[in-house]
Amino acid sequence: IFRRWARDPEVARYMSWNTHRSVDDTLAWLEFEEASLDAPDNFDFGFVLKDTGELIGSGGITFYEDVDAFMLGYCLMKSCWGRGYATEAARRILDYAVFDLGITTFFACHATDNPASGNVLAKLGFAFMKDGMFVSSDGSKSYPRKEYLLRVDPSPSIEA
Numbered sequence: 001i002f003r004r005w006a007r008d009p010e011v012a013r014y015m016s017w018n019t020h021r022s023v024d025d026t027l028a029w030l031e032f033e034e035a036s037l038d039a040p041d042n043f044d045f046g047f048v049l050k051d052t053g054e055l056i057g058s059g060g061i062t063f064y065e066d067v068d069a070f071m072l073g074y075c076l077m078k079s080c081w082g083r084g085y086a087t088e089a090a091r092r093i094l095d096y097a098v099f100d101l102g103i104t105t106f107f108a109c110h111a112t113d114n115p116a117s118g119n120v121l122a123k124l125g126f127a128f129m130k131d132g133m134f135v136s137s138d139g140s141k142s143y144p145r146k147e148y149l150l151r152v153d154p155s156p157s158i159e160a
Contacts, residue, residue, distance in 0.1 A: 002026040005057060005077040014111035014143065015075055016136060043097070047076065047089045056080045059089060061097055061106065069107040069149065070097060074120075086120045094124065094152070104152045109134070112144040126150045 005011045005028070006020035020026050036042045044060035072093065074086050090123025097103040108126055110117035111134065126148035135142040 001003040001030070001055070001058070004055065005075060007073075008078055010078055011075055014114050014117070014134075016073070016134075018136070018138070018140060043101070045093060046090075047074075047085065055086060056085065057089070059086075061093060061103070064107050067107045067149070069105040070103050072106050075141075082116070086117070087123050090120060090124055094150075098152050098154050102154070104154055106150040106152070107148070108148045108150070109145045112146055118146055122147050124150065125152075 001027070002020055002023045006026050009019045010149055013068070017029070020029070027030040036044070041063035042060070044058060044063075046055050046060065047057040048055050057074065057080065059072070061070040061072050063069075064071035072090060074090055074093075076086055076089075094106065097106070106126070108121050109132065110121065127150065129147045129149050132145050132147045133142065134145045134153035
């Protein structure tokens with residue numbers, strides 16, 4: 001994780017987390033994720049290539065009180081950008097959330113300067129809500145963002 005994406009400033013540029021400076025940063029994040037495994041409002045997954053099993057990214061959903069919805073997030077190592085992996089992984093997360101957990105309302109956002117992430121959200125059926133502003137919890141990053149909402153009818157299947 002550290003070597004493949006967490007230390008890459010381009011990957012972390014628009015993420016809520018800062019670039020990991022050392023393997024210890026990544027280990028601390030993994031410990032946090034492990035401690036959250038049984039939380040009813042946080043579901044995170046590793047993304048692997050089907051053919052090789054290579055870990056290429058991570059993502060999931062976390063309950064976001066401000067909009068009373070689960071927020072979808074994802075990141076991939078840079079060499080995997082533009083190949084449809086983010087869309088495929090996010091679609092699987094949504095399928096799991098809807099059909100296994102019964103969650104039907106989702107929120108997502110992307111930096112205005114990162115339209116590729118907006119393309120992923122459009123492919124998943126998210127509808128633009130409004131422009132907003134992101135400020136990281138430590139105040140080290142801020143940028144304009146686009147905010148989206150998706151409400152899913154659980155009766156029809158989300159296309160794979």
